[in-house]
Amino acid sequence: QVQLVESGGGLVEAGGSLRLSCVVSGRSLSFNKDTMAWFRQAPGQEREFVAAITKNSDEIQYADAVKGRFTISRDNAKNSVFLQMDNLQPEDTAVYYCAGSLHTILIIQPRGYDWWGQGTQVTVSS
Secondary structure (H helix, E strand, O other), X not given: OOEEEEXXXXXXXXXXXXXXXXXXXXXXXXXXXXXEEEEEEOOOOOOEEEXXXXXXXOOEEEOOOOOOOEEEEEXXXXXXXXXXXXXXXXXXXXXXXXXXXXXXXXXXXXXXXXXXXXXXXXXXXX
């Protein structure tokens, strides 16, 4: 059974930073082939794409809203993916979800992902 567990969320003031982590279990032999991503969902809003990274980190894509402020990375030896979030703003407040896909190409649609974590809350105060 594949499990994704996020951590690192919390409350931060505008302009601050947080680093989210996601550890994947149940894919130890295949994690290095999976495309990984972060999505977020604010109250009353649809889940939206934040960032994605392919298996060897050779392709990375960000949503326009976070470009230049967020950095996605992965450590295949540790079955982990990270999201460094700098210069956080109140509009970044949401539940952040880690997601994994069997596809080896970069995907930004939620329906392209096969596994999801339970989410971690990020709250940015003004």
